[in-house]
Amino acid sequence: MNYEFPQNFWWGSAISGPQTEGRIAGDGKGDSIWDHWYREQPDLFFDQVGPSETSEVYTRYKEDIALMKATGHNSMRTSIQWSRLIPDGIGPVNQQAVDFYNNYIDELIANDIEPFMNLFHFDMPFALQEKGGWESKEVVEAYVTYAKTCFELFGDRVKKWFTHNEPIVPVEGGYLYQFHYPAVVDMKRAVQVAYHESLASAKAIKVYHEMNLDGEIGIILNLTPSYPRDANDPEDVKAAQLADAFFNRSFLDPAIKGTFPEDLVDLLKHLDYLPDYTDEELAIIKENTIDLLGINYYQPRRIQKKESTERLSDKPMPDDYFDNYIWPDRKMNPYRGWEIYEKGIYDCLINVRDNYGNIACYISENGMGVEDEQRFKNADGVIEDDYRIDFIKGHLQYVHQALQEGVNVKGYHMWTCMDNWSWMNAYKNRYGFVSVDLEDNKKRTIKKSGHWFKEVTTNNGF
Numbered sequence: 331m332n333y334e335f336p337q338n339f340w341w342g343s344a345i346s347g348p349q350t351e352g353r354i355a356g357d358g359k360g361d362s363i364w365d366h367w368y369r370e371q372p373d374l375f376f377d378q379v380g381p382s383e384t385s386e387v388y389t390r391y392k393e394d395i396a397l398m399k400a401t402g403h404n405s406m407r408t409s410i411q412w413s414r415l416i417p418d419g420i421g422p423v424n425q426q427a428v429d430f431y432n433n434y435i436d437e438l439i440a441n442d443i444e445p446f447m448n449l450f451h452f453d454m455p456f457a458l459q460e461k462g463g464w465e466s467k468e469v470v471e472a473y474v475t476y477a478k479t480c481f482e483l484f485g486d487r488v489k490k491w492f493t494h495n496e497p498i499v500p501v502e503g504g505y506l507y508q509f510h511y512p513a514v515v516d517m518k519r520a521v522q523v524a525y526h527e528s529l530a531s532a533k534a535i536k537v538y539h540e541m542n543l544d545g546e547i548g549i550i551l552n553l554t555p556s557y558p559r560d561a562n563d564p565e566d567v568k569a570a571q572l573a574d575a576f577f578n579r580s581f582l583d584p585a586i587k588g589t590f591p592e593d594l595v596d597l598l599k600h601l602d603y604l605p606d607y608t609d610e611e612l613a614i615i616k617e618n619t620i621d622l623l624g625i626n627y628y629q630p631r632r633i634q635k636k637e638s639t640e641r642l643s644d645k646p647m648p649d650d651y652f653d654n655y656i657w658p659d660r661k662m663n664p665y666r667g668w669e670i671y672e673k674g675i676y677d678c679l680i681n682v683r684d685n686y687g688n689i690a691c692y693i694s695e696n697g698m699g700v701e702d703e704q705r706f707k708n709a710d711g712v713i714e715d716d717y718r719i720d721f722i723k724g725h726l727q728y729v730h731q732a733l734q735e736g737v738n739v740k741g742y743h744m745w746t747c748m749d750n751w752s753w754m755n756a757y758k759n760r761y762g763f764v765s766v767d768l769e770d771n772k773k774r775t776i777k778k779s780g781h782w783f784k785e786v787t788t789n790n791g792f
């Protein structure tokens with residue numbers, strides 16, 4: 331079967347500032363929560379590799395952009411680091427950061443790669459975390475100022491902006507399940523964080539549209555379709571719908587419809603966990619919805635009604651309302667412990683078509699993390715990652731089907747361009763089209779999947 335994609339389909343990959351840029355002495359960057367946490371507890375990070383040691387894009391961006399070109403990119407998403415641009419989160423702008431991002435953006439454009447720019451990728455400036463991070467209204471305002479600064483500095487060339495990447499993750503990681511700083515377990519605080527992220531996003535969108543810049547602004551959400559164990563069991567179905575409300579619709583609804591899901595609001599009201607909000611704020615969220623949706627899809631969520639008596643906390647948690655279910659027929663990525671379910675990407679796209687006005691969207695991340703890929707090196711030193719090619723093909727076939735069925739999907743970005751540092755996992759799982767050799771001065775080598783992707787993008791299909 332031949333899978334052809336539309337002309338001007340966006341082919342590329344996604345990375346983030348904190349996961350790739352690194353730090354060098356005198357670059358003027360302030361600390362983010364990751365810099366702080368690593369300094370405090372380095373043993374939490376795989377092989378004790380911290381965020382200052384990432385892929386060194388800060389000094390090697392020209393080489394990396396040449397590799398993007400060689401692997402067939404016509405577009406690429408990264409993020410600006412708030413703590414690099416404005417070291418304390420508020421206050422003076424770091425001119426070295428402005429120079430770096432200007433050079434980076436210009437080099438991408440010179441290589442016919444369109445920059446997609448995201449503003450927040452889990453990297454709260456530490457100075458603002460000390461003021462409460464996303465729990466604080468003051469930090470919401472600081473974010474809006476930061477966003478406006480970015481639009482003023484780079485908005486003449488960057489035409490695709492995103493307010494957040496996966497805003498549910500700082501909620502889950504920082505305030506429910508302890509895999510991001512400040513690693514507290516408190517659903518009430520988690521709700522406030524989530525609300526403020528949506529509010530910050532809407533306020534930044536408002537500023538962007540008021541500036542009349544020639545571009546679009548959206549948000550990037552990791553959507554994990556929630557499938558009930560038994561579609562004929564009303565309790566399983568209800569549990570799956572609640573999981574969907576917590577982890578998908580909590581951000582999808584305000585971003586596109588300007589309102590929060592009723593079932594979630596009712597539950598939070600019942601728990602007396604509604605956030606601190608004003609009617610004026612709700613009006614801002616209602617009136618400032620996105621132009622473009624990025625969908626990160628990795629794995630599905632399989633849900634059954636609550637049967638276990640185990641609790642993660644003595645206070646309410648989302649997990650009090652459902653149990654995760656292991657589907658006996660599942661296919662696994664054994665390294666990451668994630669189910670591989672290609673049809674999930676199609677279900678996400680059809681949901682956006684049918685329930686969210688078929689808004690313009692694209693696959694902003696999809697990828698496969700594998701440990702110890704050196705095992706697959708051939709005699710020429712190229713990693714033969716056929717498993718990654720198969721993974722991408724399987725997902726692209728379903729993106730193609732969604733396109734055939736009228737979904738307004740405009741592109742596919744893989745996570746990620748080059749192997750990058752991944753938070754507490756550091757370099758444990760590799761995701762890139764390009765390998766990064768930590769033992770040999772971070773030497774870059776295109777993997778088999780990178781060469782394959784170049785053919786796909788040249789032919790606009792496979």
